[in-house]
Amino acid sequence: MSSFFIPMLIFLVILYASLKKINVYDSFTEGSTESFGMILKLFPSMLAMIVAVNVFLKSGILEAFISLIEPILKLLYLPSEVLPMAIIRPISGSSSLAILNNILTNHGPDSFLGRLASVMQGSTDTTFYVLTLYFGSVGIKKIRYSLWAGLFADLIGILSSILFVHLFF
Amino acid sequence: MINKLWIFFLLSGILYAFFTGNMEVINKEITASLNTVFTMCTQIFVVMALWLGIMRIAKDAGLLDMLSRKLSKVLKVIFPEIPENHESFSFIASNIIANFFGLGSAATPFGLKAMKSLQTLNQKKDTASRSMITFLVINTSGLTIVPTTVISLRMLHKSANPTDILIPTILATVCATIAGLIMDRILARRSR
Numbered sequence: 001m002s003s004f005f006i007p008m009l010i011f012l013v014i015l016y017a018s019l020k021k022i023n024v025y026d027s028f029t030e031g032s033t034e035s036f037g038m039i040l041k042l043f044p045s046m047l048a049m050i051v052a053v054n055v056f057l058k059s060g061i062l063e064a065f066i067s068l069i070e071p072i073l074k075l076l077y078l079p080s081e082v083l084p085m086a087i088i089r090p091i092s093g094s095s096s097l098a099i100l101n102n103i104l105t106n107h108g109p110d111s112f113l114g115r116l117a118s119v120m121q122g123s124t125d126t127t128f129y130v131l132t133l134y135f136g137s138v139g140i141k142k143i144r145y146s147l148w149a150g151l152f153a154d155l156i157g158i159l160s161s162i163l164f165v166h167l168f169f
Numbered sequence: 170m171i172n173k174l175w176i177f178f179l180l181s182g183i184l185y186a187f188f189t190g191n192m193e194v195i196n197k198e199i200t201a202s203l204n205t206v207f208t209m210c211t212q213i214f215v216v217m218a219l220w221l222g223i224m225r226i227a228k229d230a231g232l233l234d235m236l237s238r239k240l241s242k243v244l245k246v247i248f249p250e251i252p253e254n255h256e257s258f259s260f261i262a263s264n265i266i267a268n269f270f271g272l273g274s275a276a277t278p279f280g281l282k283a284m285k286s287l288q289t290l291n292q293k294k295d296t297a298s299r300s301m302i303t304f305l306v307i308n309t310s311g312l313t314i315v316p317t318t319v320i321s322l323r324m325l326h327k328s329a330n331p332t333d334i335l336i337p338t339i340l341a342t343v344c345a346t347i348a349g350l351i352m353d354r355i356l357a358r359r360s361r
Contacts, residue, residue, distance in 0.1 A: 006332060009270075009315070013223055017230035024226050031225020035218035043210055050209070051202045052178035058198045059182035060191060090309075092174055101209060101322060109328035118323060118334045122316030123341035127309040134305055135297060137281050138288040142296040145356035146305055153310035153349025160344035164337035 049094035050101070057084070057102060077162055081107070082117050090154040093126035116165045124157035208325065216321035224272050237262030247307075247350065250290075250300050257286035261304055268308065271315035280308060299357050306353045310346040314339050 017024050056062065066073070066080045073080050081103060089096040103117040127150035135143055186195045227233055240262040251257055260283035267276035283304060291298040316338055323331035 006315070006320075010223055013227045013230070013232065016232055017226045020230045022226065022230045027226045027229040028222035030222075031228075032218035032222035034221045034225075035214055038217055038221075039210060039214040043206075046210060047203075047206050048175060050206050051199060052175050052182075054198050054202045054205070055186075055195055056178040056182035058191075058194050059186040060189060061181055061185040064185075088174075095174070095178075097209075097318065097322070098205075100319070101205060104322060104326040109323045109326040109331070110333075114323075114326075114328075115334055115337075118316075118319050119338045119341055122313065122319040122334065122338040123311060124345050125309050125311030130305060130309045133277070134280060134284050134308070135301075138284045140288075140295060140297050140301070142293075144297050144302065145353075145360055146297055146302040149302065149306045149349055149353040149356055150309035152352040153306060153345045156348035157310060157341055157345030160341040161337070164340045168337045 045094045046097070049092060050098040053088075053095045053098040054102070057099070076159075077166070079113055079116070081113050082120065085117050085120055086158045089120060089124060089158070090127040090151060093129060096121055096126075112165070112169060115169055116161060119161040119165050120158055123161050124154045127151055127154055209322070212325045213318060213321050216317060216324070220271060220315075220317050224267070224270060227270075233263060233266055236266050240265060248300050248303060250298070251287075252290075255286070255290070257283055257290070257300075260286055264304075265307060265312065268312055269314055271313050271317035276308075280304075302357070303350070303353050306349040307346060310342065310349040312342055312346045 014024055017027070062084055066083055070080060073083060078086065085096055085099045085103070088099060100117045100121045104114050107113040109115075109118070127147070131143060131146060131150060135141075135146075183195060186192050224233075237259060241258045244258055244261060245251075245253070248258075248261070260279050264276050264279035264283055267279060284301065287298060287301050287304065288294065290300070314335070316335075319334065319338070320331050323334070
């Protein structure tokens, strides 16, 4: 069913725009040019984070830490491979993307772990980054309870990812 | 925060590998990572280009404006402190709609405009207002129906069906957003 999703979205947008007599082709090329700017902004942080996360993960330090807290993870039905993802997701988007990339390489995108990590990545955003960027832009220094509300949303996002991936696959 | 995290990842990783005699692996990993960065960036670049193109069509056709007008009605309930017909409603709505379709880059400029206009309503300029916090909770909970980066990464890894994670993702993000909004209400009431 979800393989219909993207083609239908594209179909509907183009249908609507052509009924409105928009030059669809020009709009498309103008819009896609913006991806140059985006990738330029994204590239340095991706480079920095992928190298750092891979060095960190390959060193084996995380396995040592995870084996200590294994019993708690079992209670949450959280496979220990995705724990780094759950911890890092709210802190850094590019490093959790790097971890997702690792999981997809090692376990495959259609494995249970691959799907769980994909859903976790897709279902919440980088709380620390969002707060820094948006509050910073208007000079807010006292952020009050916003971090707690944001992190609570992340926690629920991660727990419901586990629940729904178990239900669906 | 990210600065500290980066230092921690690299220093602790290299140090741990040094003491466990794992240096060979780390050495190889640094070179291998560069390949990963290259494939990831090129792939994401192409998928982003597609989506930004499609979304520009939607924007030029007035589809985003139409959706954000509809959304404004719901927003009045979520943001009780913003006066009726204030311009910040349209910025907030555009930001949410853009995020909804997985257009982070289109969402950010709207979000920044929304913050600026919420700041004009704010009494204490260095302190976050209640409406600002509610707005950011919606953003941090990542409300979306098309997680573009995840889909492109799954395509890159040759998933048989890259989009089969969409429905669980939507359900999880809706749960996160609702939970965030409830927590926001509770904390707002307590801090009054």
